[in-house]
Amino acid sequence: MRRSLPFVIALVTAALVAAGWWQAGGYRLRAERAAGTAEQAVRALMADIQAHNWSDAYASLDHANGLQESDFIREVAGADGSLRTYSVLQSFEVWPLHADANHSTQRVRMNWSSAVGSLDELRDLSVVRDGSVWRVLWAKPDFPNVPLQVLPVNYLRWDVVGHRSDDWGAGSVDSPRVRITSMNAVERPDRVLILGEIENEDTVPAYLNVNATLLKPDGSSLEEQDSFDAISHRLLPKEVSPYRIDFPGLRLSQLKSVRMDVRALLVPASADPVISVENQTIDKDALGRKILKGALVNQSGQTANIAQVLAAFYDSSGKVIWVVDGYLDQALLPQAPVPFAVSIPDDVAARVQSYHVVVNHYTAPTA
């Protein structure tokens, strides 16, 4: 009995280690790394990306195109405080598009869990046979090569100073004057949307939020929501932002009217960076969905870490019929175009006559 006890303990320990490895996905990872097929090669690569095994992921690639490890990591893991640096690959789906004896094209849909929610990325990967294994040929990222230059930046800032007095009339600085220039209630299969645009009509920057209260036929409140992040909260003078408020699970027939409420505050603000939205066109993506695509160019000298695109779409009468937003997982480096795309429902796309795109951005404070 004394002799067999160490043996039993060692056996139980080994069993527990094996169970932990299995539980942690080790078996699945090993299976996915066994790139006997093109799909397995893509799955192995995604598993490494999911586990942040950048070296293993890079080693599994086909290096025929001269892809550098640093460029691969920069593209996949993000850089410059971009949204990707705050993201992890939550899940992925792989399906084949084309295959022959030595080459295959696999489509992968990556679902990234990010600081602003879930983000989908669709990518077509070339996979080539290398002897008995398949390797992904990761496209060489085309990072912008901005020539060295000196960019003059004239900073323009507003600060709010002093404090409000308790004396009536003494602390009389008005809140910014903002106006909802359009509002439209739209019904979708699973929700009611309140869409529109709001303008800062004042001469000072405004921080604003739009609230909508849906009213029942008897005048009582049915539900109240605010625009959350589907709006550019900080508006410079004469700047216009689309807004969108979602009411999931409701129908227009349940409503009699909508009460809108705008709260605007005086806030310190900066007029930089200026971001242009270039080459906007309505097109189709790889899945055949209608999208509005284009590129953002940061025309200032400071990196904008996280950018959000907000687009309002108008019908032939100028009414806002759709508002959509999307985050970019790349940082906006000065003068470097970064592509974006936001999807439009097909029934809406058929009625779109015009559109307006604005860019919301977050820039991390510099030390």
Added chain:
Amino acid sequence: MPKIILTVRLLMVLLAVPALGQLMGLRAPSTVSAGSSFSITTTGSGPATFYLLGPSHVVKQTIQLGQDLPISGSDVGASGSYQAVACDSVGCTSTAFYVLPSSPARLSFLVHPSRVPVSAGNAINATALVYDRFDNTVLAPTPVKFQFSSSGAAPYTRSLATARGIAWLQLGSSSKQGPLQVVASVGETAEPRVIQQVASEACGLRMQAASSSRSVRLQTDPIRDCSGNPVPDGTVVSFTKIDDAGRSTVDTPIKKGVARAQFAVSGRARISVACGVVLGNEISIGGEP
């Protein structure tokens, strides 16, 4: 014997007469100015408890009836109706009087809005409330002087009498932007406020283009409103370029009076500019393919 009885009765009546003359009573002036000291006359004799009940203040003290009762000005600071009550072992008596606001000593002054576009009629509202030194609203008509002064224009004054403590007026903004100081004064008391007269919508918005082989640089002329005031820096100007590649837009703030933007161009392009609801000129350029 009957004479003795009569004499005793008369004596008792005579002894009672002084007591009849000393029934407890209070007499106060019908109106008093807030913060002014005054006296309440008391009749009767002996000790009593005195109460002064005001709108925001109660005083209790022991007094000696038959003496004048001095009331401190600090006990009648709030204007309104007061009641003076004296109670002794027999019962209570009371009198009422009214405390009026004293002379004007303080102003509350509201000017709205704090920012106003130039050349806007009746856009400025100035309201003054007049108080005495105890923060009582002075209800008696009181002349309030409003003095308006802005840079580059002669100051002017308007005087109004308050109605139920309030004097207010409306006026339009001038055609020149800049701070407008409004001072409301009553006697030696003055309250200044400053409102900003800001440029109105842009007028005659125009831009120039300087194109190179791959890009076009755009710059507006100095952006002014229809009165010639420069539109404030920071106001967003939207440039839109439409070419074969699609539509490109940039919202750029005015800096040092002008707005600038830059677009990459390939082929022919049409560029327009707008500021708020105001559309500017349109430029057609033919870039290198």
